[in-house]
Amino acid sequence: MADLYPIQVTVNGERRQCSVQPRTHLVDFLREDLGLKGSHLGCEHGVCGACTVELNGHIVRGCLTLAVQADGGEVQTIEGVSRSGVIRDLQEAFVRRNALQCGFCTSGMLMAAKELVETQPQATRAEVREWISGNYCRCTGYHAIVDAICEVLQQRQEAKA
């Protein structure tokens, strides 16, 4: 067995010092070591997007990132952005539009949607569809999810005007 590797990571604003096996990916670390079960593991090879979290301000595939690679970095998970309220409008729109059924993909969808509405406030419906093509939903068929994200884009535009 490989030696444990010490890491220091700021997770949802809280500094954590842990030792991890090098082979542990970021989401296993978050779920099993820190008890943050909001990030999910679907395919575990980068296809489904259920594991989407933010590392140093950008969304990444948590299953394709080693926990040791987050050493010295900052991670935001669905728990952090829910608590801080920065995506409350997205979460409310998802509920209002029935943009989830089983909810397995939802945390990843919301993390992906967060980066879209923050970096491309003018995104068109086609661009929204393209953006979330990296996140699989096996229940809703995407339409309601796209509706919810488009609604938030419009709300944020109106709020700025």
Next chain:
Amino acid sequence: MKAAAFDYVKPRSLDEVLSLLQAHGDDARLLAGGQTLMATLNMRLSEPRLVIDITGIDALRGIGLQGNVLRIGALATHSDIEHSPLVAQHAPLLKAAAPHIAHRAIRNSGTWGGSIAYADPAAEWPTCLLALGGTVVARGPKGERRIAADDFFQGLYATALEPDEVLVASELPVAGPDHWFGFQELARRHGDYAIVGLAATAKRQAGVLRDVRVVLLGVDATPLRVPAAEAVLEGRTPDAALIAQAVQALRDSIDPLPDLTNSPDTKRHLAGVLLQRLMNGATHGALAA
């Protein structure tokens, strides 16, 4: 699945990486963005004893203009390239191709150097590097050397890199005012593995194309230049008849490998469709951007 156990080291210098590669040989794998390696580790298609994380090495970073070449460091991410004003100005083909690479979360991690060194025949960056006539900068125990893109891709996932060499950067000739380019790709859904793709570059002077390069992805074991189509276009002004001739030459000269859902004939047809689309855009002056 979970990756098998491995040791991990994050060197601070390229020299340290090179000596680790020499000491551990094929038991070691380099980790940059990890968007291919991590998937193969998780699926246990790859079980290295040692993973060497090269993301702490500043010499591999950055996108910069050096004389008449644009140097893209191995650790530049796909997103870095997509949003770089220097790339938009000096290698606009890359900006056009970037959105075709997977999805945002993957583009935020995956790297230029990783894509080129891995040399997936359906990947965008190796194809663009070849279409631009770029150069790979590699460093090994004997020092640094430059390898032309035309000599770099040698077979399925096989490149001219020696096992003890590291891809440091690539250098691309800076686009002049007469630079002409296009990029087209077909995938079943956005961001999926490409079925067929096409990058083309030339110099366009008074409507005439010179130094034409036409490169296909997803049809052969490496990104594939198509000299027969290049020859039809070389020194000519594209019109409907010439484009039809180039499409025919392309279809006649390639022998595509099938994938799980597409036969060689389907791919041959689609490759021609892409050249037609690219050239039609070009004759109207509205290149894929």
